[in-house]
Amino acid sequence: MKPDTSTGHKGLELEEPLLFELDGRDRSGVDLPEPDLSNNRLGGLERTAPIGLPGLSEPEVVRHFVRLSQKNYSIDGNLYPLGSCTMKHNPRINEKIARMPGFADAHPLQPESTVQGALEVLDTLGHWLKTITGMPAVAMSPAAGAHGELCGLMAIRSAHTANGDPRKRVLVPESAHGTNPATATLCGYKVDPVPGNDRGRIDLSAVKAKLGDDVAAIMLTNPNTLGLFEDEVLEVAEAIHSVGGYFYCDGANLNAIVGRVRPGDLGVDAMHINLHKTFSTPHGGGGPGSGPVAFSEALAPFAPLPQVVTKDGKLHLLETKTGEAAQSFGRLRSFHGQMGMFTRALAYMMSHGADGLRQIAEDAVLSANYVLSQLQDDMSVAYPAPCMHEVLFDDTFLEGTGVTTLDFAKAMIDEGYHPMTVYFPLVVHGAMLTEPTESESKASLDNLISTLKYLADKAKSGDATHFTEAPRLAPRRRVDETAAARNPVLRWAPPSSPAQAAE
Amino acid sequence: MSDKHYTEDHEWVSMDGDIATVGISNYAQDQLGDVVFVELPDTGASLEKGAEVAVVESVKAASEVYAPVAGDVVEVNDAIGDNPSLVNEDAEGEGWFLKIKVAGAPDLSELMDASAYADEVAD
Amino acid sequence: MRYLPLSPDDRSQMLGAIGVPSVDDLFKDVPQSARRDGLLDLPMHQGELEVERAMEAMSARNRPAGAGPSFLGGGAYRHHIPASVDHLIQRSEFLTSYTPYQPEISQGTLQFLFEFQTQVAMLTGMEIANASMYEGATACAEAVMMAGRLTRRHKAVLSGGLHPHYGAAVRTTSQFGAMDVVSKDPTLDGGEDLSADLDDQTACVVVQNPDVFGRLHDYSGLAAACHEAGALLVVAVTEVVSLGAVKSPGEMGADIVAAEGQSLGVGLSFGGPYVGLMAAHKKHVRQMPGRLCGEAADVDGRRSYVLTLSTREQHIRREKATSNICTNSGLCALAFGIHVALLGEVGMRRLAGLNHAAAVDLAGRLEKIPGVTVADGAFFNEFTVTLPGPAADVVQTLADRDILAGVPASRLFPDRDELANVLLVAATETNTSPEMDALVAGLTEVLS
Incomplete structure (x- = not known):
């Protein structure tokens, strides 16, 4: 609720204007000398128009951003039950390592002789990823999961093209992440949706019915977006391979199987690995991510540039379509990949080791099943146990209460929790997808469980307003997204400036 | 409203001579929720029956609108471009999307009349 | 294992509560042939000290750019980052928070994104900007696809002065979207008439400022020619600090700006992660890729921020999205x-x-070395010099003496023999006069 204070502040929670509204013009938080531009060589292209930035001292800027930070939920503060996002603990040693000068201050175009350690990180992380996936090659450069999907589909398209026919269709389950159909379209394919069966898995007979020699690939998430292992995955792989198509696996849910199941053993030809999920590089409020792609023998020749190769005992970057990379589909981005994420992920993997990585999957799956077992009588579980690392509820338990999935999620905020993933996957009505991860203690899981029990009881008791008016206690209450979308205001502008007029 | 015909995709069409006025049904706007944006075609565009002709968006969803009849787009409703809430307020009146000039007599026999459509959406 | 809170006792209690004898029972849906009983062939877990030591050893096998004289640019630039930047971004609530889909508990992230969008719009001289892209080259590729959607045309003309990684990303990304990409040859004299390539199928012309060779251009004339032909002008910027000294792309008539923001606040980090900037006209916002943060009000009427216009994006639009980007x-x-x-x-x-002054200073010193020719014309903080022999060899020789002299053009244009002797040299506020002396002395010696 809006606090009844003269400042608008609420105790430690301080309201903060925009940077541009703070009082400042001529100050700077960085002391720099006036440059000598008597011999300028700008060719008459000097900027004459003011930029419009406010001038603030360092303490003002620090205070501004600290106040903003205090309006955010974070994994360091509490559990994130967000399904398909794998919000796990972010060890700080990884931050320290990423900031070692040899990594943080290496220029991407330094001579190779001066960056052997950086290339070693690429090579070593690649080795870990290949071992974990059981696949022979890995492309390191994709900047995020969706970028990895693009990388995988481009390799698939290149392989088909090399065979004389790029083919036309890509099969995508109806329960897939939105990035899958978006990526297939970007690669020039027609998306052919495949329904699921009543067990929450892909319908194998529907896959087989859709197969033909114009099918380029199937994109399957495994464990799938409903938190279930695709128990007929081997049959799906065999079916797609029987028509010469490829098996793309969306690796978003690798956390459930790392160390216990190698995707290569499931017949996967390409799979992206979200380092910011399974391997704990921080989400950072929405990025940066990193999405290396593992490839089967069949697709490895088409992997993008650059690639790390060993020659005469030295590591080299292959940056042209020559040698092993003669059939590469080319470059996806500038430079070599998300190095700052590689160092963090490698440190995370080394910390866990082969034994710890396997324990991650076991604890993640155990925790999700524990949550399921404790809530199955209070909420409605969409599919029978066991689940993998995520448990999926539908909104059957809210029927007749006047409380929607969204209301239920917002009431969690007042209880001190980030909501679970809601309304995804689309194929389950009022979906609430919950992924506790291996980072939670039993006490933390029990707290979550008792909170959800309390809310489920409260909803059933007829107290709908408790939910429809939630959240009451957060820094903001529900936001009018309709008005924001009808008349988008996407930047600050001083009153009466031309930019404002354009709004 | 009795002169309107409806499609299974919840468009309505109303004929005046060779001009077909097209919009989305009141039921469709209700299902969609607050409309925040309507993407309309350029006038002059030539449409086949069933072609994607517009997109109507709420905060969390986007739906395609398909041409119920073939012809050329002769007018679009700029008022809903500026004020998309018109679609919510008066979907089958002021919230119309576009006018299509049809060549020859359009075949509306596959479409539902108002009462058939009312039965359809009542299910 | 220090990151895993569950004890063996917790685990058995939880298994009991679930009602299964072992964790293996939870993996029963995995086909038998794909289950692995043993551990992967990888080292076992290690303590923080051991991990730090191993990574430190790898770090030590790199020469940090700042450990000695370094004049590398070519799309990534070494600048001083105030200490408070790194301190603030490591606050838990920024570092370990999720994407701000729940605006009530994400106002911190949303407000800084709104401020970021404003800063980017101001610097580029454009009306609006999005909440950032992966990095510069992918932003450029997305800009070309955006131009295709806006104009419904299928040809993109890339300047020879565009960073070759950006050109490659454009070609790779748009190759299956029926966009014909015309890539012009790089030229050292900067002479290039792109208006001659405009026709009624041209969606956009992509140029860079300063270009990959460091040269500054006024694209106002080209912008007018593009608009005359119904095409859009996309301006890429790889050195975003230049926007503090040089006429902005918006002032020149750009329709879309795709830039690399690494120079401000983000370290070199061997090429990533960086931050792509994208700015455009407000009327084109519905075809813009990526997240957008907008102003809103909550039910109590308090000003708030929220991710908006999401119907462009993949999680709603799926195969019809403007882009597959979801980060x-x-x-x-x-x-x-x-x-x-x-x-x-x-x-x-x-x-x-200060960047420009440093580059002018360095260019003046290098011009005096026999055999070295500094390119004519306007530049910001990077320029080319032509050497009497292959630049890559000179760079390697100087690197062995701990001087990072610059980027040989052959690193970026391996197929262009005519550029073999060309060296890209960048100077920033971090370069001292003694460092410049060291480069001049080293180069003089190597060339003599």
């Missing part, structure tokens, strides 16, 4: 935003001025 470069955008906030108007202009 931005959040934390790097925050670093950029904090650095720009610290600089302010005065600091931004001084920083840009």
Whole structure:
């Protein structure tokens, strides 16, 4: 609720204007000398128009951003039950390592002789990823999961093209992440949706019915977006391979199987690995991510540039379509990949080791099943146990209460929790997808469980307003997204400036 | 409203001579929720029956609108471009999307009349 | 294992509560042939000390750019980052928060994104900007696809002065979207008439400022020619500090700006993660890719921020989305935003001025070395010099003496023999006079 204070502040929670509204013009938080531009060589292209930035001292800027930070939920503060996002603990040693000068201050175009350690990180992380996936090659450069999907589909398209026919269709389950159909379209394919069966898995007979020699690939998430292992995955792989198509696996849910199941053993030809999920590089409020792609023998020749190769005992970057990379589909981005994420992920993997990585999957799956077992009588579980690392509820338990999935999620905020993933996957009505991860203690899981029990009881008791008016206690209450979308205001502008007029 | 015909995709069409006025049904706007944006075609565009002709968006969803009849787009409703809430307020009146000039007599026999459509959406 | 809170006792209690004898029972849906009983062939877990030691050893096998003289550019630039930037981005609530889909508990992230969008719009001279892209080259590729959607045309003309990684990303990304990409040859004299390539199928012309060879251009004439032909002008910027000293792309008539923001707040980090900037006209916002943050009000009427216009995006639009992107470069955008906030108007202009002054100083010193020719024309903080022999060899020789002399053009244009002797040299506010002396002395010696 809006606090009844003269400042608008609420105790430690301080309201903060925009940077541009703070009082400042001529100050700077960085002391720099006036440059000598008597011999300028700008060719008459000097900027004459003011930029419009406010001038603030360092303490003002620090205070501004600290106040903003205090309006955010974070994994360091509490559990994130967000399904398909794998919000796990972010060890700080990884931050320290990423900031070692040899990594943080290496220029991407330094001579190779001066960056052997950086290339070693690429090579070593690649080795870990290949071992974990059981696949022979890995492309390191994709900047995020969706970028990895693009990388995988481009390799698939290149392989088909090399065979004389790029083919036309890509099969995508109806329960897939939105990035899958978006990526297939970007690669020039027609998306052919495949329904699921009543067990929450892909319908194998529907896959087989859709197969033909114009099918380029199937994109399957495994464990799938409903938190279930695709128990007929081997049959799906065999079916797609029987028509010469490829098996793309969306690796978003690798956390459930790392160390216990190698995707290569499931017949996967390409799979992206979200380092910011399974391997704990921080989400950072929405990025940066990193999405290396593992490839089967069949697709490895088409992997993008650059690639790390060993020659005469030295590591080299292959940056042209020559040698092993003669059939590469080319470059996806500038430079070599998300190095700052590689160092963090490698440190995370080394910390866990082969034994710890396997324990991650076991604890993640155990925790999700524990949550399921404790809530199955209070909420409605969409599919029978066991689940993998995520448990999926539908909104059957809210029927007749006047409380929607969204209301239920917002009431969690007042209880001190980030909501679970809601309304995804689309194929389950009022979906609430919950992924506790291996980072939670039993006490933390029990707290979550008792909170959800309390809310489920409260909803059933007829107290709908408790939910429809939630959240009451957060820094903001529900936001009018309709008005924001009808008349988008996407930047600050001083009153009466031309930019404002354009709004 | 009795002169309107409806499609299974919840468009309505109303004929005046060779001009077909097209919009989305009141039921469709209700299902969609607050409309925040309507993407309309350029006038002059030539449409086949069933072609994607517009997109109507709420905060969390986007739906395609398909041409119920073939012809050329002769007018679009700029008022809903500026004020998309018109679609919510008066979907089958002021919230119309576009006018299509049809060549020859359009075949509306596959479409539902108002009462058939009312039965359809009542299910 | 220090990151795993469950004890063996917890685990057996939880298994009991679930009602299964062992964790293996929870994996029963995995086909038998794909289950692995043993451990992967990888080292066992290690303590923090051991991990730090192993990674330190790898770090030590790199020469940090700042450990000695370094004049590398070519799309990534070494600048001083104020300490408070790194301190602030490591706050838990920024570092370890999720994408701000729940605005009630994400106003911190949303407000800084709104501020970031404003800063980017101001610097580029454009009306609006998005909440960031992966990095510059992918932003450029997305800009070309956006131009295709806006114009419904299928040809993109890429300047020879465009960074070759950007050109490659455009070609790779748009090759299956029926976009014909015409890539012009790089030219050292800068002579290039792109208006001759405009026709009624041209969606956009893509240029860079300063271009990959460091040269500054006024694209106002080209912008007019593009608009005359119904095409859009996309301007790429790889050195965003230049915007503090040079006429902005918006002032020149750009329709879309795709830039690399690494120079402000984000370190070199061997090429990533960086932060892509994208700015455009407001009328084109519905075809813009990536996240957008907008102003809103909550039910109590308090000003709030929220991700908006999401119907463009993949999680709603699926195969009809404007892009498959579902991330931005959040934390790097925050670093950029904090650095720009610290600089302010005065600091931004001084920083840009110091960069230019350093480059002018260095160019003046290099011109005096026999056998070295500094390119004519306007530049910002990077320029080319032509050497009497292959630049890559000179760079390697100097690297062995701990001087990073610059980027040989052959690294970026391996197929262009005519550029073999060309060296790209960049100077920033971090380069000292003794460092420049060291480069001049080293180069003089190697060439003599």
